[in-house]
Amino acid sequence: MIQLTINGEAREVDSADDTPLLWVLRDELNLTGTKFGCGRAVCGACTVHIDGAATRACVTPAKALEGRAITTIEGATDAVAAAVKQAWVELDVAQCGYCQPGQVMATIALLRVTPAPDEAGIDAALSGNLCRCGAYPRIRAAVKRAAALLAAG
Amino acid sequence: MKRRTFLILAGVAGGGLLIGCANPDRVRARADLRPAPGGQIAMNGWIKLAPDGSVTVVMSKSEMGQGVHTGLLMLVAEELDCAWSSLRMEDAPIEAFYGNLVAFAENVPFREDEHGAVANGMRWMMARLGRELGFMMTGASSSLRDLWLPMRHAAAAARASLVAAVAGHWQCAPAEVQLQDGRFSVADGRAMDFAAAVSHLGAQPAPLGEVTLKSPAEFRLIGQPVPRLEAAAKVAGSARFGIDVRPPGLCYAALRFAPVRGGRVKTFDASKASRLPGVLGVVKCEPEHGGTGAVAVVASGWWRARQALAALEITWDDGPLAGRSTTDLMQTLTEALAEDEGHAFWQVGDADAVLAGSTRQVAADYRAPWLAHTPMEPMNCTVEYRGEAATVWAPTQVPGFARRAAARVLDLAEDKVALEVTYLGGGFGRRLEVDFVAQAATIARAFPGRPVQTLWSREDDVQHDFYRPACVAQCRAALAEDGRIAAWQLKSAGQSIAPGYGPRTAGIPLLGPDKTTAEGAFDVAYAFPAVSVRHAAVELPLPVGFWRAVGHSHQAFFTECFLDECAQAAGADPLAYRLQLLAAEPAQRAVLQLVADKAGWGTPLTPAADGARVARGLALHRCFGSTVAQVAEVSLGEGGLIRVHRVVCAIDCGLAVNPNLIAQQMESAVVYGLSAALHGQIDFDTGRVAQGNFHDYPALRLGECPQIETHIVPSAAPPGGVGEPGLPPIAPAVANALFALTGQRRRSLPLQIPA
Numbered sequence: 001m002i003q004l005t006i007n008g009e010a011r012e013v014d015s016a017d018d019t020p021l022l023w024v025l026r027d028e029l030n031l032t033g034t035k036f037g038c039g040r041a042v043c044g045a046c047t048v049h050i051d052g053a054a055t056r057a058c059v060t061p062a063k064a065l066e067g068r069a070i071t072t073i074e075g076a077t078d079a080v081a082a083a084v085k086q087a088w089v090e091l092d093v094a095q096c097g098y099c100q101p102g103q104v105m106a107t108i109a110l111l112r113v114t115p116a117p118d119e120a121g122i123d124a125a126l127s128g129n130l131c132r133c134g135a136y137p138r139i140r141a142a143v144k145r146a147a148a149l150l151a152a153g
Numbered sequence: 154m155k156r157r158t159f160l161i162l163a164g165v166a167g168g169g170l171l172i173g174c175a176n177p178d179r180v181r182a183r184a185d186l187r188p189a190p191g192g193q194i195a196m197n198g199w200i201k202l203a204p205d206g207s208v209t210v211v212m213s214k215s216e217m218g219q220g221v222h223t224g225l226l227m228l229v230a231e232e233l234d235c236a237w238s239s240l241r242m243e244d245a246p247i248e249a250f251y252g253n254l255v256a257f258a259e260n261v262p263f264r265e266d267e268h269g270a271v272a273n274g275m276r277w278m279m280a281r282l283g284r285e286l287g288f289m290m291t292g293a294s295s296s297l298r299d300l301w302l303p304m305r306h307a308a309a310a311a312r313a314s315l316v317a318a319v320a321g322h323w324q325c326a327p328a329e330v331q332l333q334d335g336r337f338s339v340a341d342g343r344a345m346d347f348a349a350a351v352s353h354l355g356a357q358p359a360p361l362g363e364v365t366l367k368s369p370a371e372f373r374l375i376g377q378p379v380p381r382l383e384a385a386a387k388v389a390g391s392a393r394f395g396i397d398v399r400p401p402g403l404c405y406a407a408l409r410f411a412p413v414r415g416g417r418v419k420t421f422d423a424s425k426a427s428r429l430p431g432v433l434g435v436v437k438c439e440p441e442h443g444g445t446g447a448v449a450v451v452a453s454g455w456w457r458a459r460q461a462l463a464a465l466e467i468t469w470d471d472g473p474l475a476g477r478s479t480t481d482l483m484q485t486l487t488e489a490l491a492e493d494e495g496h497a498f499w500q501v502g503d504a505d506a507v508l509a510g511s512t513r514q515v516a517a518d519y520r521a522p523w524l525a526h527t528p529m530e531p532m533n534c535t536v537e538y539r540g541e542a543a544t545v546w547a548p549t550q551v552p553g554f555a556r557r558a559a560a561r562v563l564d565l566a567e568d569k570v571a572l573e574v575t576y577l578g579g580g581f582g583r584r585l586e587v588d589f590v591a592q593a594a595t596i597a598r599a600f601p602g603r604p605v606q607t608l609w610s611r612e613d614d615v616q617h618d619f620y621r622p623a624c625v626a627q628c629r630a631a632l633a634e635d636g637r638i639a640a641w642q643l644k645s646a647g648q649s650i651a652p653g654y655g656p657r658t659a660g661i662p663l664l665g666p667d668k669t670t671a672e673g674a675f676d677v678a679y680a681f682p683a684v685s686v687r688h689a690a691v692e693l694p695l696p697v698g699f700w701r702a703v704g705h706s707h708q709a710f711f712t713e714c715f716l717d718e719c720a721q722a723a724g725a726d727p728l729a730y731r732l733q734l735l736a737a738e739p740a741q742r743a744v745l746q747l748v749a750d751k752a753g754w755g756t757p758l759t760p761a762a763d764g765a766r767v768a769r770g771l772a773l774h775r776c777f778g779s780t781v782a783q784v785a786e787v788s789l790g791e792g793g794l795i796r797v798h799r800v801v802c803a804i805d806c807g808l809a810v811n812p813n814l815i816a817q818q819m820e821s822a823v824v825y826g827l828s829a830a831l832h833g834q835i836d837f838d839t840g841r842v843a844q845g846n847f848h849d850y851p852a853l854r855l856g857e858c859p860q861i862e863t864h865i866v867p868s869a870a871p872p873g874g875v876g877e878p879g880l881p882p883i884a885p886a887v888a889n890a891l892f893a894l895t896g897q898r899r900r901s902l903p904l905q906i907p908a
């Protein structure tokens with residue numbers, strides 16, 4: 001049994017100890033917002049927060065996360081998350097949308113630490129999140145828009 | 154290759170040709186196609202009205218990121234004048250009525266301006282077959298073109314019925330009734346909402362005669378940057394893709410594929426794997442519909458299934474690709490280029506003779522590699538087999554073919570298989586195939602009563618794709634005294650897609666010259682006094698498929714780069730040189746002129762942040778009913794790193810239905826095209842695909858993404874396609890910029906500058 005705290009709730013799952021968090025979320029807990037894209041930490045589709053930090057759920061064993069705070073896209077609801085989602089919708093960022101939960105989670109983690117990132121900061125924080133549809137120009141603009149929304153309170 | 158043979162379709166799976174119903178517009182008005190529960194009234198095959206005033210649009214196209222649901226609902230809301238918020242959607246049933254006519258009719262190996270008896274006969278036959286066969290398909294940048302009139306007609310007819318009903322109730326003339334945003338009114342102040350109007354309609358609205366469509370001047374919605382319907386759901390993580398389907402009792406399948414594409418399982422021993430915790434069963438999968446053979450492990454979770462794969466003991470039959478490597482496969486192409494005269498797709502005058510007599514020749518050889526699609530959502534399909542019937546959840550571009558494949562594997566009549574199309578996490582042509590659907594059905598058949606989700610790893614996806622065919626080309630031009638092109642010759646060699654795709658997916662033979670091999674070379678807008686564009690079709694035991702922009706994706710690279718070489722040889726500016734070749738094509742000139750103006754063609758460029766020189770490259774291409782020109786600004790970083798700073802796009806796509814979605818598709822096509830132009834290459838190493846995931850088959854990352862701007866040429870012509878036309882020009886625009894920067898031509902994709 002693995003005991004986890006996900007989106008503020010205590011959850012218990014009967015998964016093998018080496019099971020990556022991604023598959024616990026998707027297959028055991030039906031939290032399907034977190035996506036599978038590569039399985040080897042090179043695409044960012046599975047980005048979640050562990051104690052607030054952007055983390056690749058596909059290569060992080062769930063067992064290692066006992067006692068840590070796990071947040072998925074479904075639980076991203078604070079002021080920063082709301083600003084990011086608002087900016088994403090305003091600028092119509094999503095195309096197929098498959099990578100977007102990961103993009104949003106990476107951006108929330110960035111803005112929590114760096115409320116007004118510059119171009120280089122955005123590139124560095126988000127270059128690990130692939131988008132095959134090419135939403136990048138709008139992602140860049142939406143990160144700035146979210147930062148502006150947060151600055152305006 | 155058989156010369157002068159043409160695309161012939163015959164022996165349609167599912168029982169011959171359905172002759173009759175010749176008038177497509179009448180066929181398209183059938184109200185009996187949709188069940189209308191709960192007091193709904195089916196107005197025609199496209200629109201149902203409900204007592205609560207909601208409008209349900211029957212959706213026959215898959216949403217894979219291109220925004221098609223939003224675009225099509227705009228057409229309905231425009232002509233129906235209902236409130237945007239009253240619109241709902243439901244999946245179209247799989248019926249010939251919803252077949253894609255445009256993509257079908259367009260698939261002829263002739264230039265648009267060729268109107269001989271053979272060309273016109275072919276067009277007529279294809280259009281007719283398209284109507285009669287009715288293949289449902291989202292692709293070929295065709296959705297809006299396909300439904301531009303039918304959807305608007307359907308909505309306008311529904312509007313006329315409602316107006317007539319309201320006028321009858323108010324006892325006034327229909328012309329006196331105003332309708333805007335779902336509210337009916339007359340001059341004396343009486344008003345009524347949509348729900349009330351529907352209640353006056355009666356269960357069986359009288360069929361209407363001719364309806365009048367709005368003129369562009371009357372459009373309120375068409376032409377506006379309407380935001381996407383599903384934007385919030387996609388940001389919240391609640392949009393449901395194929396991989397997110399979770400019927401009760403779901404179990405999961407992971408696969409171990411034959412290591413060589415197209416190989417199959419010879420023997421396997423599942424005894425160890427079957428004993429592992431959580432494992433429910435092991436199933437052998439034959440290579441169906443062009444796929445690769447595999448052994449599936451089904452377990453309570455995908456991770457368990459995947460972990461158990463290692464315990465399988467399998468011997469493989471490598472199949473016909475065994476031992477083949479990139480070098481010898483490419484060798485086959487170059488030999489065909491030299492030895493096979495190929496099919497002449499475009500011939501004007503005697504280009505050979507002009508070249509032979511010319512003292513001013515330009516010659517260059519080009520090549521493009523095989524490419525994988527790698528949509529962000531890996532291949533998956535969920536099937537519940539219940540013995541007498543089945544349900545399939547598939548992220549597919551071809552619901553009819555997908556259902557047929559599942560029904561065949563499950564030994565069920567097609568109408569016993571319900572198929573739901575989920576959101577697609579990207580398609581790009583990969584989801585025009587049904588290998589993964591048949592495979593999922595094979596696996597689910599072993600678990601009656603229990604839904605099974607079959608999911609591929611990224612490695613499975615990269616190594617068992619239907620690749621964009623590699624292509625080699627030999628380009629020759631003769632220049633006249635004044636530097637103008639006197640003869641243009643382009644000959645290419647590569648695999649054809651249609652002869653494989655027809656049988657494996659559609660269940661029909663597609664014979665004759667495959668237009669997609671040479672499209673982008675034979676249908677260009679430039680005028681040359683003498684032309685020869687030929688393609689030699691090569692057969693290789695390697696499945697190839699439709700990849701975004703298909704033949705245009707590489708032929709535009711050859712054509713637009715070689716044209717730049719001719720301009721250079723003539724000592725001419727690349728823009729002026731192209732304009733001069735387009736003297737008879739004012740619409741093409743307008744696109745070029747717009748991109749040149751917006752990009753500041755000919756003006757000095759500021760160096761990059763690190764002081765590196767920046768240069769521009771230009772390319773123009775027309776395809777799928779639209780024309781796009783792009784100017785790329787490029788510099789070189791450390792170690793020859795190619796950096797694209799800015800891409801300016803100009804597009805003429807006819808009437809711009811939704812400028813927001815058009816700009817988005819330009820951005821999308823540039824990024825997808827740059828991924829291929831800078832990084833994309835699939836190699837074969839003794840039969841195996843050498844790449845496996847995004848670390849060795851890289852896609853463009855945010856930090857590499859240029860600034861992209863889109864400018865739309867105003868037009869009142871019917872809409873052209875937008876999903877693909879932005880892709881072909883980007884590789885040549887960047888390659889031409891690299892020449893401007895380095896003085897050296899890069900004639901092979903992906904583009905690389907040695908350190």
Ligand code: FES
Nearest residue numbers: 037038041044058
């Ligand atoms: S799925 Fe985790 S980084 Fe790609």
Ligand code: FES
Nearest residue numbers: 096097099131133
């Ligand atoms: S929106 Fe499709 S992969 Fe990013």
